[in-house]
Amino acid sequence: xxxxxxxxxxxxxxxxxxxxxxxxxxxxxxxxxxxxxxxxxxxxxxxxxxxxxxxxxxxxxxxxxxxxxxxxxxxxxxxxxxxxxxxxxxxxxxxxxxxxxxxxxxxxxxxxxxxxxxxxxxxxxxxxxxxxxxxxxxxxxxxxxxxxxxxxxxxxxxxxxxxxxxxxxxxxxxxxxxxxxxxxxxxxxxxxxxxxxxxxxxxxxxxxxxxxxxxxxxxxxxxxxxxxxxxxxxxxxxxxxxxxxxxxxxxxxx
Amino acid sequence: xxxxxxxxxxxxxxxxxxxxxxxxxxxxxxxxxxxxxxxxxxxxxxxxxxxxxxxxxxxxxxxxxxxxxxxxxxxxxxxxxxxxxxxxxxxxxxxxxxxxxxxxxxxxxxxxxxxxxxxxxxxxxxxxxxxxxxxxxxxxxxxxxxxxxxxxxxxxxxxxxxxxxxxxxxxxxxxxxxxxxxxxxxxxxxxxxxxxxxxxxxxxxxxxxxxxxxxxxxxxxxxxxxxxxxxxxxxxxxxxxxxxxxxxxxxxxx
DNA sequence: CCCAATTTGTTCGTATGTATC
DNA sequence: AGATACATACGAACAAATTGG
Numbered sequence: 001x002x003x004x005x006x007x008x009x010x011x012x013x014x015x016x017x018x019x020x021x022x023x024x025x026x027x028x029x030x031x032x033x034x035x036x037x038x039x040x041x042x043x044x045x046x047x048x049x050x051x052x053x054x055x056x057x058x059x060x061x062x063x064x065x066x067x068x069x070x071x072x073x074x075x076x077x078x079x080x081x082x083x084x085x086x087x088x089x090x091x092x093x094x095x096x097x098x099x100x101x102x103x104x105x106x107x108x109x110x111x112x113x114x115x116x117x118x119x120x121x122x123x124x125x126x127x128x129x130x131x132x133x134x135x136x137x138x139x140x141x142x143x144x145x146x147x148x149x150x151x152x153x154x155x156x157x158x159x160x161x162x163x164x165x166x167x168x169x170x171x172x173x174x175x176x177x178x179x180x181x182x183x184x185x186x187x188x189x190x191x192x193x194x195x196x197x198x199x200x201x202x203x204x205x206x207x208x209x210x211x212x213x214x215x216x217x218x219x220x221x222x223x224x225x226x227x228x229x230x231x232x233x234x235x236x237x238x239x240x241x242x243x244x245x246x247x248x249x250x251x252x253x254x
Numbered sequence: 255x256x257x258x259x260x261x262x263x264x265x266x267x268x269x270x271x272x273x274x275x276x277x278x279x280x281x282x283x284x285x286x287x288x289x290x291x292x293x294x295x296x297x298x299x300x301x302x303x304x305x306x307x308x309x310x311x312x313x314x315x316x317x318x319x320x321x322x323x324x325x326x327x328x329x330x331x332x333x334x335x336x337x338x339x340x341x342x343x344x345x346x347x348x349x350x351x352x353x354x355x356x357x358x359x360x361x362x363x364x365x366x367x368x369x370x371x372x373x374x375x376x377x378x379x380x381x382x383x384x385x386x387x388x389x390x391x392x393x394x395x396x397x398x399x400x401x402x403x404x405x406x407x408x409x410x411x412x413x414x415x416x417x418x419x420x421x422x423x424x425x426x427x428x429x430x431x432x433x434x435x436x437x438x439x440x441x442x443x444x445x446x447x448x449x450x451x452x453x454x455x456x457x458x459x460x461x462x463x464x465x466x467x468x469x470x471x472x473x474x475x476x477x478x479x480x481x482x483x484x485x486x487x488x489x490x491x492x493x494x495x496x497x498x499x500x501x502x503x504x505x506x507x508x
Numbered sequence: 509c510c511c512a513a514t515t516t517g518t519t520c521g522t523a524t525g526t527a528t529c
Numbered sequence: 530a531g532a533t534a535c536a537t538a539c540g541a542a543c544a545a546a547t548t549g550g
Contacts, residue, residue, distance in 0.1 A: 074547025
């Protein structure tokens, strides 16, 4: 590790809590600590780093905000190494895209590339309970919606179909990225109310693709699953593109 | 916002700094604050939330750790809304994969799907300076390496070629994910020393693919760029898979 | 059920550092 | 150089949560 004096001028020197957080993190890595392992108590860290309680606590907050540790009160309590959860990782990453307004096209460019790969990999590898769960989800948008609220729920359910598929991936990277992409799309859809006006064609073709995909997954036909998912993505992309254009039109009437 | 009493038992109630951080974040969203906008001073927040300085400071650390704010001392100082940087987002997300040991196969399953898509999208859209930069990078592994150190540097450079391509994407999502995937691969390669033993075939074919890709990108031939990148990924995958097997063999000799 | 011990959580007062005018 | 306004840090005390007797 380079000495602290070699810092460049562009990175402002770290505050003391940041220094402590960094050192704790390095120590965890170096000593190979695993989730559940206990870190030194506040009192011990105050002595170890010769810093006040407040400073140590701020350092722990930094690590906790990143999902790396979790603290408990009481005897046997303390600060413990923690595995970053999927939900937390999603939330942290979605902050990155907050000021980088993504378009539907951006999201679908990703989906078009990734989801067919996932479908192919999953074919023949899903247990019956999962297949049943997917069928239950698909059943929720088997028929046209009667109200706007139902329309929105159907839209979310059809995205949940893909999120459920993503959770089945034994590739953590692929699973996370697809799950994140789907959650991004869900946020965008709900925030801009892209389920309005109702798009019967989007629902009908989506449901049909999902059913055919399930059949291919159950049959273990990876090639077919990939092809169906690919066609599904292309189709959804063009239909969702229309929805986005309509939504934009709501604010740019002419 | 639901009242605090409606929290479930599974999510332990939030600590006060977490509550404050949450409320500040909500306020930023609701009031449409942009990067550079100033948040209330510590003193004002102490009054606003009726909490002590330490608690407010811990809340600011939480937001700062997520890259959402940045604080400056002195007159005119304070806490300011901040755009989450690419570097920080990468670091936060890589924590997620820390205890989920990824394999080379996992990473390449992603790359096989995404990089051809990026190549196709970039064809004909790169400025001359960028193309020149890419050529300069490729020149660094045009010839076999003489030492192990040079071997490692060439390996990193050939990955930097892809990172540089990713930065050119006008799709922030695709660009980030590919950049992140490449940085993951760089970490794995360096940590497990997968550049050892030297693999001349990997270097030679990689350089050849990069050169042919550059030609297609310059010519604006998206289809060719996609095909070349796809073949490149398949080829690199099988060769890197061998490297991984060899590395595993170092620890499992028989 | 209460009590005591242990550990994090929170407060207040004060002092120091830093950047602007 | 000095005054001002802000974050940064320290120390002592007290509060709350959890565990075990």
